[in-house]
Amino acid sequence: MDSLDSHERAGNSGRQVVWTVADTGIGPLLLAATDDGLVNVVFHATGTVRERTLDRLASRLGAEPVEAPGSALLAEAIRQLEAYFAGERQDFELPLDWSLISGFNRRVLRELASGVPYGTVVGYGDLAGRVGQPGAAQAVGAAMGANPLPVVVPCHRVVESDGGIGGFGGGLETKRTLLALEGVLPEPLF
The missing domain is CATH 1.10.10.10 (Winged helix-like DNA-binding domain superfamily/Winged helix DNA-binding domain)
Incomplete structure (x- = not known):
């Protein structure tokens, strides 16, 4: 039995959604992740945009997003984004959660x-x-x-x-x- 099957049976109730905002060369990006991977990247992530995004994620993923800048996945995503914007990285090597798109x-x-x-x-x-x-x-x-x-x-x-x-x-x-x-x-x- 793989984790996807257990997520489906749990009906998202056990799913955790974590998020943080990263300052980048194109402005603040909201990064959100689940246990399966990075699930959302949102431009211009201040004030109303951030709040609407968090509400939408809660509705779509069935769990209230928790701010967690110390999350290992989010910290790695920020590290890779910083390297990308510095011209030191061309590819991202992050697990991705495709559940918001089908x-x-x-x-x-x-x-x-x-x-x-x-x-x-x-x-x-x-x-x-x-x-x-x-x-x-x-x-x-x-x-x-x-x-x-x-x-x-x-x-x-x-x-x-x-x-x-x-x-x-x-x-x-x-x-x-x-x-x-x-x-x-x-x-x-x-």
């Missing part, structure tokens, strides 16, 4: 996480084709908007086929900053 969106995000390396980009349509749905570029855009793990699952690497950078839940300035960090775009002049 179906097509999960397939697209898993392909993105494993198949679009640091310093490269992919078009929405190309990513749709990689998961066997070549006409689903708009659905890929929706999957990027639903990504519960931005930065770690690099939705900033998905761009428009005509050369535009596309949208981004963290804001276009944040997407430009991340793409510049990875060498895809030039550093902003100011």
